[in-house]
Amino acid sequence: MSPLSSGLLGDLDPTSDRAVFRQIADQLREAIDRGRFREGEKLPSEAELVDHYGVSRMTVRNSFSILQGEGLVHAEHGKGVFVRPRPPVRRLASDRFARRHREQGKSAFIVEADAAGSHPQVDSLEVKEEKASQDISTRLGSVRRVLARRRRYLLDGRPVEFATSYLPLDIARGTPIAEPNPGPGGIYARLEELGHRLDHFEEEIRARMPSPAEVKTLHLAAGVPVIHLVRTAFDSDGRPVEVCDTVMAADAYVLSYQLPAT
């Protein structure tokens, strides 16, 4: 039995001043919310909805485009339109850079992912010296050039995060920090070995829609925002020693912070 004859979707209200394509989107959204269509399940095809509602194809596509913008569904060329599955999320705890987590040889990302039973990967590794942007320069205290460490993180083959660390050259140049693999405990461990005892971090969080470049790098579906996190690390002299600029697929992350009430 076709899903359309089974009363999953209702009729249009011609007397309503709500646009037809919105009414259709409303009905589909409600059906999804109520679980009539489950995650990953295929929605009726455009042609089926054209028949069911007696509207033109562009009207149906208009409805789908609303739901895509809300991140509820995604279209696959040649296959159909599907309810977008909610991917497993990665929780980032606020103590993830605590010194005690820095003892092991592997990076926090790898350890965490292994623990969660997923397959972690890091690629697009790039380490180079470059001119600091205005923003980075300001955050690092008026430096002109910086060491930039770029990398992309993937979980089970899916890119979830793209991060760039910036460090002042006078700190990083010629040290293991300038190597592709900085060694156990990562660059924070190296910074401390170099005499920059870390005191605290500042994190700034924004959310926005991705740029086309970010869509490409993170393989983002329509309707998925990004979380933009900029972390600055300060040593015990109060000097900023690193800025890490991170763009995360918002549907793959929950950030978690613990704050004292003092």
Place this chain on the structure above:
Amino acid sequence: MSPLSSGLLGDLDPTSDRAVFRQIADQLREAIDRGRFREGEKLPSEAELVDHYGVSRMTVRNSFSILQGEGLVHAEHGKGVFVRPRPPVRRLASDRFARRHREQGKSAFIVEADAAGSHPQVDSLEVKEEKASQDISTRLGSVRRVLARRRRYLLDGRPVEFATSYLPLDIARGTPIAEPNPGPGGIYARLEELGHRLDHFEEEIRARMPSPAEVKTLHLAAGVPVIHLVRTAFDSDGRPVEVCDTVMAADAYVLSYQLPAT
């Protein structure tokens, strides 16, 4: 001189395999990024672009719809399509609930906004007892019913945040917390007076596209995500005494956290 004859926008590449409406969107996006169209400025009308590129109107509208999805532009019926201005953002510092900020009579929101020179407002105040959702019940330690305090925050007339606080009935019922105006220092001050000395907060942050209800409540333009923040307050006995569920217009906020490096 029309913006279209002045070389602001280029030509289409018919040999490219990139769809025409994407090429047009690319050109408009680049013009915006380069500042050729400034914030709040009107883009060429659909009709003008139809003439300029020699395409049909639906193709131009398709281009605009891409840019709208990216949150770059917004259309106004009868007026035109405009570059979306970046609204002033509100910075939320991680110490915003520190005890020392609780001394004054006014709420943190009012004080902050006044200091920033904007006009703050709180409306949609609702205080009532209700059944706890599964999630809230879990967070508060298996309570069945809760006191819910709902309110919407506006800056200069624009809604920016919608928040609901949930408190266990055995704590809140019959206290000033159950009043629309809980008095100076807010409910956290009242909780401490009632013997629940606050120890720490946990905040969980997600970003996603808004539901239609959220679009309505926060007057969100297309392409603006929301930040969903859930804060749990714990007293010195380790008991969760409040859960605050907040949905913020992502283009109006930067969250800022300070973390120890220990």
Place this chain on the structure above:
DNA sequence: CTTGCCCACTCGTCTATACGAGTAAGCGTG
């Protein structure tokens, strides 16, 4: 059985047209 082609079905792109409705400016009337 395997290979390769065809075909039906899917969404993607684009055109052309029509009418509705919000906006703002101009113009004429009182």
Place this chain on the structure above:
DNA sequence: CACGCTTACTCGTATAGACGAGTGGGCAAG
């Protein structure tokens, strides 16, 4: 001068049709 109407321009909604391209199943040839 003030008000209201007209008009031109804007985007919103909807139809009908065409062709392209990705997918997957079935069928026929080897």
